[in-house]
Amino acid sequence: xxxxxxxxxxxxxxxxxxxxxxxxxxxxxxxxxxxxxxxxxxxxxxxxxxxxxxxxxxxxxxxxxxxxxxxxxxxxxxxxxxxxxxxxxxxxxxxxxxxxxxxxxxxxxxxxxxxxxxxxxxxxxxxxxxxxxxxxxxxxxxxxxxxxxxxxxxxxxxxxxxxxxxxxxxxxxxxxxxxx
Numbered sequence: 001x002x003x004x005x006x007x008x009x010x011x012x013x014x015x016x017x018x019x020x021x022x023x024x025x026x027x028x029x030x031x032x033x034x035x036x037x038x039x040x041x042x043x044x045x046x047x048x049x050x051x052x053x054x055x056x057x058x059x060x061x062x063x064x065x066x067x068x069x070x071x072x073x074x075x076x077x078x079x080x081x082x083x084x085x086x087x088x089x090x091x092x093x094x095x096x097x098x099x100x101x102x103x104x105x106x107x108x109x110x111x112x113x114x115x116x117x118x119x120x121x122x123x124x125x126x127x128x129x130x131x132x133x134x135x136x137x138x139x140x141x142x143x144x145x146x147x148x149x150x151x152x153x154x155x156x157x158x159x160x161x162x163x164x165x166x167x168x169x170x171x172x173x174x175x176x177x178x179x180x
Contacts, residue, residue, distance in 0.1 A: 001109070001110045002107065002108055002110070003106070003107045003108070003109070003110045003111040003112050003113065004026060004112045004113075005107065005112075005113050005114075005115070005123060005151055005152060006019055006022070006023045006112070006113070006114035006115070007019075007114075007115050007120040007123065007152070007157060008020075008114070008115070008116050008117070008120060008159075009116075009117055009120070009159040009160050010083070010084035010116040010117030010118075010119075010120075010159065010160075011117075012053075013052060013053040013056055016053065016116070017056070020053055020054070020056075020057055021057055023079070023081075023112075023114050024054060024057040024058075024059040025057075026078075026079070026112055027059075027078040027079040027112055028061065028078045029061040029062070029063070029076075029077050029078055029079070030054070030059075030061065030062050030063070030077065030078075030079045030080070030081050031063050031064075031065055031072075031074065031077040031079070031080045031081070032047065032050050032062050032063065032064045032065070032081045032083065033064075033065050033066075033068075033080065033081065033082045033083060033119070034046035034047065034050070034064065034066065034083040034085070035066065035068070035083075035085070035089070035090055035093050036082070036083055036084055036085030036086050036087065036089060036090035036117075036118035036119060037083065037084070037085035037086075038085055038086060038089075040066070043064065043066050046083055047062075047064045050062065050081070050083065063077070068093055068094065068097035068098075068099040069097050074102060074103075074106045074111065075106075075111075077111070078111070078112060079111065079112035079113070079114060080103065080106065080111065080112070080113050080114070081114040081116070081119070082113070082114065082115045082116065082118075082119030082120075082122070082123075083116050083117070083118070083119050084116045084117025084118045084119055084159075085117070085118050086118060086137050086138070086140070086141075087118040087121045087122055087127045087130035087137045088127065088130070088137055088138070088139045088140065088141050088143045089140065089141050090118050090119065090122055091122045091127055091143060091146075091148065092141045092143045094122065094149075095145075100149055103149065104149055104151065107151055113151065117159045117160070118130065118137065118159075120157055120159055121148065121157050121158075121159055122148045122149055123148060123149050123150075123151045123152050123157065124148045124149075124150070124151075124152050124155055124156045124157035125147065125148055125150045125152075125154050125155060125156050126146050126147055126148055126156050127146050127147075127148050127156075128146050128156070128172070129156045129157060129158040129159075129172070130159075132158060132165065132168055132169060132172060133158065133159055133160035133161065133165075134160045134162055134165070135160060
């Protein structure tokens, strides 16, 4: 039984209020992964932000994971929240640790996964869309394989879309169709 997927563009607790409300009603405890963020030194601030977002829904049962090589039983959690930052960095970390396979298995066995911004983009078929947004990601980790985890039914995902980018997105879709 495939679990649920929640997708958001990230941002502040006001912008994601509705989806966060739905999410917190579906879970008992959350494994929070902030690894897409640009600096390891900022993870505590990421957790502080995340707790603030969840507190407005009276939810506080949160465990943060910052080492994907750490042995952890994902089945102890009803949900995994993957935060925003750099999509390339995040996907590389997931792959190099084997966490990508664990996350896919977790979701396919009924686990709930929430992706915020970069965390959402990597759940798509391909992360090339992360270069199209208002604040495009740079491939600073030299990731070659841009295929995502493909948990959203063979679709790519774009976060932070703005209307003045419509032509850029249309051209991206045309290019992808040519490749397929």
